[in-house]
Amino acid sequence: MPMQTVRTHPIDGQKPGTSGLRKKTAVFKRPHYLENYVQSIFDGIGGVEGKTLVVGGDGRFFNDDAIQIILNMAAANDAAKCIVGQRGILSTPAVSHLIRLRRADGGLILSASHNPGGPNADFGLKYNGPNGGPATEAVTDKIFKRTTKIEIYKITASCGVDIDNLGTRNHEGMEVEVVDPVEDYAALMETIFDFDKIRALFASGFSMRFDAMHAVTGPYAHAILERKLGAAKGTVMNGTPSPDFGGGHPDPNPIWAKELMDVMYGAGAPDFGAASDGDGDRNMVVGRGAYVTPSDSLAVLCAKAHLAPGYKDGLAGVARSMPTSRAVDRVAASLGIDCFETPTGWKFFGNLLDAGKVTLCGEESAGTGSDHVREKDGLWAVLLWLNILAETKQSVADLMADLWKAHGRCYYSRHDYEDVDSDKANAMIEALRAKLPSLAGTAIAGLTVETADEFAYDDPVDGSHSAGQGLRIAFEGGARAVFRLSGTGTEGATIRIYLEQLETAADKLHMQPEEALGSVLDAALTVSDLSAKTGRVEPDVIT
Ligand code: VG1
Ligand code: CO
Structure with missing residues (x-):
């Protein structure tokens, strides 16, 4: 069947988050949406000609169709081989292992992880590199850049390859090996x-x-x-x-x-x-x-x-x-x-x-x-x-x-405020960020701030710098509050507040977490002014 070169246009918002691109399933099913992103991955990693990729997903709605599209695109982009989990199933760690075991050049994982699945829920796609791990920021940046420039994608017109039965078959000149998802x-x-x-x-x-x-x-x-x-x-x-x-x-x-x-x-x-x-x-x-x-x-x-x-x-x-x-x-x-x-x-x-x-x-x-x-x-x-x-x-x-x-015990809890208006969530974070330099030494709801900063990371191996990775406030007495916005949601913004309190006294090791974290929660809500800034009173999920 002939290979097609399809003309397309950049689609807004194809920026990978904490773990790949996650959107509503209906968004992924829009014309060219998946295809644009897959081609941008292929282009972003320098093409897939002659390469071997591992492909599999968590079995959520649209998994099957998306895999066929990916296989048709891999074939049209001259990949040598795709290793696919039977019926399209592979867990994320199993993909990582297969990439390493088979010395593949990378893998595509179809999943929105813990987000619900279904026609009205979420879908996602993530690229992992030859070490089996999620693409580094340098690579996801390249992929994102391609999504903003893309003009064509390549796909074969094939109506599908058998991924239900184990074994190796030829698909439009590319080898497809269907493997047992569990065995290796x-x-x-x-x-x-x-x-x-x-x-x-x-x-x-x-x-x-x-x-x-x-x-x-x-x-x-x-x-x-x-x-x-x-x-x-x-x-x-x-x-x-x-x-x-x-x-x-x-x-x-x-x-x-x-x-x-x-x-x-x-x-x-x-x-x-x-x-x-x-x-x-x-x-x-x-x-x-x-x-x-x-x-x-x-x-x-x-x-x-x-x-x-x-x-x-x-x-x-x-x-x-x-x-x-x-x-x-x-x-x-x-x-x-x-x-x-x-x-x-x-x-x-x-x-x-x-x-x-x-x-x-x-x-x-x-x-x-x-x-x-x-x-x-x-x-x-x-x-x-x-x-x-x-x-x-x-x-x-x-x-x-x-x-x-x-x-000692680090009492710990995370409070999530989901689907908050993005502008309000950003404004809250922005205001808190502006306050950070002046917080050290001040008292907030009875706790004294020891340090306050925005976390940035310098990778000790490749020297890359990642800024803007969460606001953190440490209080005297072993308490800490961290604020960040989720990078995996598909609706509005999710504010995460992470609370921690260290206790070393022998008679305080078996308290209820809510009790041990009461003061740091008060301080976190006070310093962020969360309720006034977002209109939210209670978190949606406490873990
Ligand atoms: C969340 C978690 C993060 C995790 C990520 C992917 O990200 O906080 O720790 O690595 O999900 O996990 P965020 O940006 O929403 O806080 V999974 O199992 O959803 O791939
Ligand atoms: Co997951």
Whole structure:
């Protein structure tokens, strides 16, 4: 079938955010919208002629059609080969692994992650580079520039290639290899963790619930937890991916994973609970009646990773995104290893991982990962927890209590104000930014400001500079408030306020987070004047 060169025009707003381009599905389905962006990716990375790409997504509505369009465009742009997950399914960490394993030149991930899916919900597309990680800012800038100049895209007129059956086929002169989405990923997990130990743990009666939230990790969790590790049938709940994620938000936090939370806090709760998001890169961990904040989870994993075979020699260093609590810093200091602070988004960990400066990284938004891939990895985190539980024979609650006793507790919470009028949200941030230089030493709602600044990052590996990465105010007594605007939303602006309070007193380690964070919340609302500036009184989501 002939290759077509289609004339097009730049489309506004194709600027990749924290993690690729995310828009309403209906926007992605507009004429030329996806095609323009895909061609801009290809052009932005210097063309795909002769290259091999990994392509897959989280199975959300429009996944199938979008993959066919991408394959037709890759063929027309003379790519040598595309490696595609069967039925278009690949989790984000599985794509990252496949790129590395097969030494591919990059990959395209179709997902809007934890955002809901469906004809009236969200869709997204992200490019990952040859190291398996999200494109760096330098690359996403090039892609964005192309979207503003694009005049043509190339596509074959083919009506489709079979991606339902495994095997290799020719598609318009390009090779398409359809692979099992789970197999290589599961094999990688077996090289990192002590599967025998975890199997023995389950055999001893240890019980677990894993909520796949109707999203991509269902097949991975069934294969690894139930089939390979012998967890009881029914351990995996909501394990069949659906195009609209069962109508829910595939976001693993106590609000959206309420079904799991109810099980874990109810009568006869299992020993361990976990959940993952739309594309399988996030994780939530909860013990029997004991929710673990992602920041604390990162700290525990840092303290105990050496118990898993893959990390038996210890960690080179760790990294966390700026808004993530400083719990992991305290563990890293006690281990005598470096702890790096990066801007929000996994793309900033790539250089540190590639350079061998860090082994583990994490974000407060339920992302944890290591140098085994270049993405955050939900099931990997769950398996590391299981490996640690199998070795220590402690409960989740006891592990947390030990962490807090040894290092103090960083009480932590994030308040999200969603779909705020963009002008108002920007004005609020602007006003606060203007105030920052004069805040040090002043008292706000009873707390004294120690330092106040706007976070900027100088990458220690390639020297690149990233400015405007969040406003942060540290108060005397170990409290901190951070403000930033989300870069993953598709409607209006989302204001995120991150609150933290360190407690080291032995009698203050088991308070309710709301209580421990009361003063810093007051101070944050006062200094930002959020209610007056946005008209909002309560956050939409508290995690
Ligand atoms: C959010 C999180 C960030 C995460 C990003 C992508 O970004 O805060 O930590 O890396 O989502 O995760 P933002 O800009 O909305 O705060 V995922 O699982 O949505 O790809
Ligand atoms: Co995700």
